[in-house]
Amino acid sequence: MTAAPALLSVENLTVVIGGAAVVDRVSFEVGGGQVVAIVGESGCGKSMTAFALMDLLPAAARRTSGRIELSGRPIQDLGDAGMRKLRGKEMSIIFQEPVAALDPLMTVGDQLIEAIRAHHDLDRAQSMAHARKLLESVGITDADLRLKQYPFELSGGMCQRVMIAGALAGQPRLLIADEPTTALDVTIQAQILELIKARRAEIGASVILITHDMGIVADMADRVLVMYAGRIVEEADAFDLFARPRHPYTEALMKSVPRLDDVPGTRLPVIEGAVPRPGSHGPGCRFADRCFLAIDRCRAEEPGLLPVDGGGRRSACWRRDDVGLAGGPA
Amino acid sequence: MTGFLLNRAAQSIVSFWGAISIVFVIMHLSGDPTLLLVPEGATRADIEQLRHLLGFDRPLIVQYADYLFQLLRFDFGASLIQRVPVMDIILSRLPYTLWLGGCALALALLIGIPVGVLTGLFRGRLVDRICMPIVLIGQSMPTFWSGILLILLFAVELRWLPSSGAESSVSVIMPAVALGALSMATYARIARTGVIEELSKEYVRAVRAKGVSGIQVVLSHVLRNASIPIITVSALEIANLLAGAVIVETVFAWPGLGQLAVQSIASRDFLVVQGLVVLGAFTHIGLNFVADLLYGVVDPRISLSRRDT
Numbered sequence: 001m002t003a004a005p006a007l008l009s010v011e012n013l014t015v016v017i018g019g020a021a022v023v024d025r026v027s028f029e030v031g032g033g034q035v036v037a038i039v040g041e042s043g044c045g046k047s048m049t050a051f052a053l054m055d056l057l058p059a060a061a062r063r064t065s066g067r068i069e070l071s072g073r074p075i076q077d078l079g080d081a082g083m084r085k086l087r088g089k090e091m092s093i094i095f096q097e098p099v100a101a102l103d104p105l106m107t108v109g110d111q112l113i114e115a116i117r118a119h120h121d122l123d124r125a126q127s128m129a130h131a132r133k134l135l136e137s138v139g140i141t142d143a144d145l146r147l148k149q150y151p152f153e154l155s156g157g158m159c160q161r162v163m164i165a166g167a168l169a170g171q172p173r174l175l176i177a178d179e180p181t182t183a184l185d186v187t188i189q190a191q192i193l194e195l196i197k198a199r200r201a202e203i204g205a206s207v208i209l210i211t212h213d214m215g216i217v218a219d220m221a222d223r224v225l226v227m228y229a230g231r232i233v234e235e236a237d238a239f240d241l242f243a244r245p246r247h248p249y250t251e252a253l254m255k256s257v258p259r260l261d262d263v264p265g266t267r268l269p270v271i272e273g274a275v276p277r278p279g280s281h282g283p284g285c286r287f288a289d290r291c292f293l294a295i296d297r298c299r300a301e302e303p304g305l306l307p308v309d310g311g312g313r314r315s316a317c318w319r320r321d322d323v324g325l326a327g328g329p330a
Numbered sequence: 331m332t333g334f335l336l337n338r339a340a341q342s343i344v345s346f347w348g349a350i351s352i353v354f355v356i357m358h359l360s361g362d363p364t365l366l367l368v369p370e371g372a373t374r375a376d377i378e379q380l381r382h383l384l385g386f387d388r389p390l391i392v393q394y395a396d397y398l399f400q401l402l403r404f405d406f407g408a409s410l411i412q413r414v415p416v417m418d419i420i421l422s423r424l425p426y427t428l429w430l431g432g433c434a435l436a437l438a439l440l441i442g443i444p445v446g447v448l449t450g451l452f453r454g455r456l457v458d459r460i461c462m463p464i465v466l467i468g469q470s471m472p473t474f475w476s477g478i479l480l481i482l483l484f485a486v487e488l489r490w491l492p493s494s495g496a497e498s499s500v501s502v503i504m505p506a507v508a509l510g511a512l513s514m515a516t517y518a519r520i521a522r523t524g525v526i527e528e529l530s531k532e533y534v535r536a537v538r539a540k541g542v543s544g545i546q547v548v549l550s551h552v553l554r555n556a557s558i559p560i561i562t563v564s565a566l567e568i569a570n571l572l573a574g575a576v577i578v579e580t581v582f583a584w585p586g587l588g589q590l591a592v593q594s595i596a597s598r599d600f601l602v603v604q605g606l607v608v609l610g611a612f613t614h615i616g617l618n619f620v621a622d623l624l625y626g627v628v629d630p631r632i633s634l635s636r637r638d639t
Contacts, residue, residue, distance in 0.1 A: 118542050
């Protein structure tokens with residue numbers, strides 16, 4: 001675990017939609033300059049966690065508990081006006097669908113200027129010059145042409161670069177990347193990840209990287225949070241996690257990534273079943289029904305997220321000592 | 331953009347040509363148009379004379395060419411009843427319908443759109459729950475019925491407003507309300523749906539994530555995006571106002587084009603009816619052209635995507 005003081009500290013965060021918790025008593029920290037990945041299948045509460053941090057939850061969702069500290073300052077009760085000063089300046093977010101995240105009727109330049117002017121007192125010409133610099137910083141050539149174009153005239157990868165440029169306009173200390181490459185071509189994915197890495201390093205920001213792709217986690221993350229059905233089920237340094245998962249869900253996620261040394265013709269292991277709908281799980285571990293290690297206790301009693309192996313590593317599994325040994329699921 | 335406009339202008343001209351040709355065909359399809367025009371009890375000699383006078387004894391193609399050239403000069407012929415050019419009759423009535431339609435449209439836009447935007451922004455809240463049932467009532471009331479209710483209340487019971495005619499400056503109020511109520515409800519619903527749909531889009535969250543205030547998001551993003559369906563509906567709504575004027579002008583004895591149409595049909599003054607139908611077609615096509623033009627102004631995807639073609 002890094003010795004740097006935590007940039008972001010989240011304690012007991014719960015988000016409810018229609019009476020069911022989609023994010024359930026989640027606690028974690030993000031250190032300065034750290035890349036923390038939140039991993040899990042669709043519907044695990046990863047994006048809701050991110051939106052809750054920015055106070056940008058959809059209308060149907062509500063945060064019912066949780067303490068969120070940014071640089072030691074509690075921000076959970078700031079309200080919209082207070083959060084507005086932080087958004088884009090202290091913390092930024094980029095989204096899964098870059099084309100949908102840009103206003104279709106506004107030029108790229110105007111959208112960047114909007115981001116710049118939200119936090120800087122610049123006139124239009126100065127903002128435009130700044131916007132051009134931002135586009136160049138994310139590797140867009142022909143910046144002058146691009147500034148005048150509309151999102152529909154740009155490719156998805158190009159739109160994501162524009163989003164990144166806008167998100168970093170205020171030099172935030174925390175960048176939340178919500179599945180930033182999921183909607184992009186494979187060849188573009190690597191470029192976008194490289195760009196996030198490079199820009200992150202330049203401005204010294206921390207990153208919360210939300211993904212379901214263990215390959216991206218291995219490539220980018222310092223620390224990993226594995227989420228399942230609204231709960232964090234495992235937390236570990238990335239290196240330790242890949243060395244030995246301590247939760248059957250983590251292990252299953254890893255095994256469902258295709259590897260070059262797989263024997264050709266064998267089927268890729270999949271996790272049978274689906275994430276339980278919020279509020280529909282029993283009293284025990286939420287993963288029990290899909291878990292190959294489940295015992296009676298798992299269905300009766302929910303395991304706590306308890307330290308394992310030292311180094312701030314935690315796992316919520318009654319059989320944490322039996323996970324990650326030889327002889328897991330085929 | 332220019333190419334797009336030229337394209338649409340050409341399409342409009344073709345549509346208009348089609349519409350006036352259909353009017354011509356209908357006039358001649360129903361047999362001898364002279365028989366439609368003569369009053370009852372006319373002698374055979376009268377009919378022959380009128381047929382020759384109007385040129386209906388010439389070959390059809392000559393008549394068609396003549397008809398087109400007349401229209402090009404805005405000449406609709408002369409009314410058989412009033413013995414004055416149809417154009418003069420229409421022009422004398424047009425200001426009344428424009429005034430009534432304009433007031434109704436202003437009412438519909440100035441009340442309908444703000445109500446729609448507010449109920450959309452505060453969906454499920456008090457303002458939404460109060461306004462939407464009223465909008466629904468407005469939309470469910472046929473104009474002829476709401477018109478009569480208005481007359482009973484404000485003219486008969488309260489005696490605040492004249493029941494009919496256009497003599498007083500306040501005469502326009504009741505017909506405009508009756509005519510505009512339906513459009514108002516339509517605008518409110520379209521604006522509400524548009525705002526709700528835009529608010530749920532990802533770019534709204536993305537703009538807020540930049541640190542832009544909620545009101546700014548609505549003013550500079552949501553309203554512009556939600557205006558596209560409003561433009562679409564406007565072309566239809568304005569045309570509907572003109573059609574609705576036929577009923578409202580009859581109920582309130584308002585001396586506009588709608589009343590003229592009803593009177594001309596009753597007195598079989600078919601050249602006036604023909605002139606009104608051609609004018610109606612021209613208005614519809616013109617409004618749709620203007621709507622297309624506005625799309626191009628509001629939405630770059632429409633004007634620019636045709637850049638290369």
